[in-house]
Amino acid sequence: xxxxxxxxxxxxxxxxxxxxxxxxxxxxxxxxxKLCYPxxxxxxxxxxEKYLVARGTIRxxxxxxxxxxxxxxxxxxxxYISKFSNSSRDYIINNARPLELIDTRFALEPHICRLAIxxxxxxxxxxADELLNRMDxxxxxxxxxxxxxxxxxxxxxxxxNNPLLISMFNxxxxxxxxxxxxxxxxxTLNEKxxxxxxxxxxxxxxxxxxxxxxxxxxxxxxxxETARLSLTRATSA
Numbered sequence: 193x194x195x196x197x198x199x200x201x202x203x204x205x206x207x208x209x210x211x212x213x214x215x216x217x218x219x220x221x222x223x224x225x226k227l228c229y230p231x232x233x234x235x236x237x238x239x240x241e242k243y244l245v246a247r248g249t250i251r252x253x254x255x256x257x258x259x260x261x262x263x264x265x266x267x268x269x270x271x272y273i274s275k276f277s278n279s280s281r282d283y284i285i286n287n288a289r290p291l292e293l294i295d296t297r298f299a300l301e302p303h304i305c306r307l308a309i310x311x312x313x314x315x316x317x318x319x320a321d322e323l324l325n326r327m328d329x330x331x332x333x334x335x336x337x338x339x340x341x342x343x344x345x346x347x348x349x350x351x352x353n354n355p356l357l358i359s360m361f362n363x364x365x366x367x368x369x370x371x372x373x374x375x376x377x378x379x380t381l382n383e384k385x386x387x388x389x390x391x392x393x394x395x396x397x398x399x400x401x402x403x404x405x406x407x408x409x410x411x412x413x414x415x416x417e418t419a420r421l422s423l424t425r426a427t428s429a
Contacts, residue, residue, distance in 0.1 A: 214253030312351035
């Protein structure tokens with residue numbers, strides 16, 4: 193068994209994961225290049241065995257990836273990696289600095305909150321609540337919190353039902369899988385900071401549920417500003 197499988201197995205045992213987490217795990221393999229176009233994904237049964245979840249959970253995760261244009265599902269054939277990357281884009285992603293990521297998120301995520309108010313379904317909101325609960329129970333684990341944090345922000349983007357915006361967000365968000373971002377997480381995240389982020393996430397979701405676009409957008413800007421300040425302090429230390 194390879195290292196990635198053992199990591200997935202360990203995570204699945206200690207934490208029940210859902211379709212969003214499954215999508216994120218496979219997304220990370222695609223973005224890292226471990227899964228490439230036009231490769232066929234393993235069957236739902238094999239993926240279910242790998243991640244220790246039900247086949248229905250795998251199926252929902254694959255549908256999320258197809259919605260993000262990362263895979264193509266062919267009836268009776270399986271799921272295939274989509275042709276979505278190019279060398280110049282990969283170079284930009286691989287060399288992006290953490291502060292560049294935050295600045296780019298400033299350009300996207302406040303408006304994503306506005307669109308989420310217009311298009312998010314009750315199912316989207318229920319999944320967001322579930323992710324908030326998981327983040328609340330992950331304050332002592334940087335790795336677990338980071339996974340749920342990425343899932344929360346991705347869910348908001350997906351809830352806009354805007355394929356172009358979702359594609360742009362996925363490209364921006366893929367920077368979070370780079371080594372320098374992993375290092376920054378270790379430098380900036382601790383239990384106190386995670387609790388602050390969790391409180392901000394809760395307020396953002398509350399504003400979205402209340403259908404208050406100005407407040408939701410403002411709270412997202414405040415959240416990103418907190419993250420930027422934390423990064424600035426870490427890089428100048």
